Amino acid sequence: MNPIQKAYLQIHVAIFFWGFTAILGDLISLNATVLVWWRVLITSISLLFLINVGELFRRLPRKILLKFCGIGVLIALHWITFFGSIKLANASIALICMATTSLFTSFMEPILTGRPFKWYEVVLSLFIIPGMWLIVDSTEVSMKMGIWVGLTSAFLVSLFSIFTKELVHHANAYEITFMQIGTAWLFISLILPFYFYYEPSTIFLPVGMDWPYLLVLALLCTTFAYSLSLKAYNHLSAFAVNLTVNLEPVYGIAMAYFLLNDADELSPNFYWGVLIIIATVFSYPLFRKLFEKKVES
Secondary structure, three states: OOHHHHHHHHHHHHHHHHHHHHHHHHHOOOOHHHHHHHHHHHHHHHHOOOOOHHHHHHHOOHHHHHHHHHHHHHHHHHHHHHHHHHHHOOHHHHHHHHHHHHHHHHHHHHHHHOOOOOHHHHHHHHOHHHHHHHHHHOOOHHHHHHHHHHHHHHHHHHHHHHHHHHHHHHOOHHHHHHHHHHHHHHHHHHHHHHHHHHOOOOOOOOOOOHHHHHHHHHHHHHHHHHHHHHHHOOOOOHHHHHHHHOOHHHHHHHHHHHHOOHHHHOOHHHHHHHHHHHHHHHHHHHHHHHHHHHHHO
16 A cells, blocks of 8 residues: 555545544534533543653744644634534534535645645535535525534634644654644633633533543544544645545434434435535546646656
8 A cells, every 4th residue: 555545544534533523512412612622631631641742842843833833723713613513503514514625725725835726626626616505505594604603614624734734744643633632722721711701601511421422522533533634644735635524524414314313404405515525525536646647748
C-alpha cells in the first residue's frame, strides 16, 4: 500500500467514527456548549497518557505553539456550531451541512496558501450547491436556523483543515491533537461562565447514559479518529481530505435513519440532495487523476 492509499484508508476510518458524532450529540442531553466542554476535557486527559507534554513545549517554537492554539479555538467554535445545528435541526441536517466544507476549501485554500486554483475542484464544489438547495428547500422553517449554524460550522472546519495542513509536519498526530483540543477546552472554559450567566438553567453535569456516550465521543470519535485524520494530511491536500469527509453524512444519516427516526422529518428531496453530494465526492478522484495527468503530459 503506497502512502496516498494509506492516507485515504486512514481518513475513511476516521470518517466512519465521525459518523457517530451527530448520533451521540443527539442522544446526549447536554446543551451544545457544555457537551463540547466535556468532550474536549476527556479527550485532553486521554492524550496526557500518549505524549510527553514537557518535551513537546520545550521543542516547539512559541510561534508554532501559538498557531496550533489558534486552530484549537477554531475547533472549539466548529464543534459548538456543529452540535448547535443538531439541537436546532437534527443530526441529518447537521451532517449534510458539513458537505459544503469542500466548497469553502476550494476557494479558501488557494487564497490562504497561495497554491494555484484548480478549476475542476471549484466546479465539483459548485455541484454541492444544488444538493444543498434541495435539502434546505425540503426542510421545515423551524430547522432553517440549524442549517445556517451548520454552514457556519462547515466554514470553520475548512479553515481549520487548511491551517492544520500547513503545520502538520511540526509534530506528531497525538501532539497536535493535544495542543488543539487542549486549547479548545481552555477557550470554552473561559466563555462558559458568561454562558451560564445568560443561561442559568443550563445543566452542566452529565446524567445517566450521557457518561458512556461522552466516553465514546471523546475517546473513539475524537482522540482516535482525529489523530488518524491528521496523519492523512501528510499525503493529501486539505481539499482532498475535506471532499472525502463529505462521506461522513453517508454514515451518519444511515445511522440517524435507523437509530433516531430522522426519516420522519425528512422529505424525498432531502435524499436527492444527499445523492448529488455523494456523487460529487466519488467523482473527485477520477477528475483529479484525469486532469493532473493532462497537466503532466
